[in-house]
Amino acid sequence: MKKIAISAMLIGLMGLAQAQVTVYGKARVYEESTTVGSAASVMSLTNDTSRIGIKATEVLGNGLTANVVIETGYGADAPAASTLGDRVTLVGLSGKIGSVNFGRDKHAVTRALDNFDAMGNAFGSSTTVIHAAQGSRLQNAVFLSATPMTGVTVNYQNANSEVAGTTNAQAGSVDYTVGPFAATVARYDSGTTSASNVVGAKFKYSNTTVFGMYSDDTVSGVVSTGKSIGVNQAMGATTLLASYGEKQGTKAYDLGATYNLSKNTMLHARYVKESSAVDTQKVGLGIEMNF
8 A cells, every 4th residue: 555655646746747738729610602703602611720739838947937839730621631830839938027939930920910900810801911911920930029017028030041141031029018908010021022010009998999900011022001990899799890901902891790609619700802903702600619
């Protein structure tokens, strides 16, 4: 009996010394009807950023924590081979004033598009039509983040080109949050002929959140500016979403609704109209489960 008790105690102590591991994920698909110009509509089952991930942390002491994230996208509509960690692969350290991570992840401008789009920069959003989402993820990169004062976070990312004579891609942002107000100024530079500057802000009052973004984009030497505004209105288990954006000759109208069946499962409805030389319309009904 003593041997059993000692063995159990040793196993317990080993468990305390190990990293804390969490498995998480999302499955989200839409049944979608798309009409482009005068062509007949096309019905599709569309995967919308479904993913599965693993997070691990280990407290090292003195306010320092080691962390690993490996997140992989998968096709919930038509599964195929995936590359492990194709969305996020990071390993690094974090402390009281900031963090340093190495690997692959979204850069500052992509984060801004996520955070300040009323439609969530997912299915039913025209954000990537109005604002250039170029080089949305950086790899072979160093990710630095610091919080020099309450409410202010500074981020910087540098992606090693690993090719002699080729300039590294870089991105960064300054984020500010106070109470119900949040804002960011972000920049991405490919190091060659492409760059984006984004200013975003949102304000929440009671059950209403208002969003706004402006971008100045250069893609392979072609310059454009994008403007978008939007609103979310929460009403119990239902949230209504609306957004309008425009960029040289293109106007986008997005409408949506989300109904929470539970904390983790929800139903979605989305409508998109993008007017330019050729109009595009989308209607989608979707289901999402987070775990």
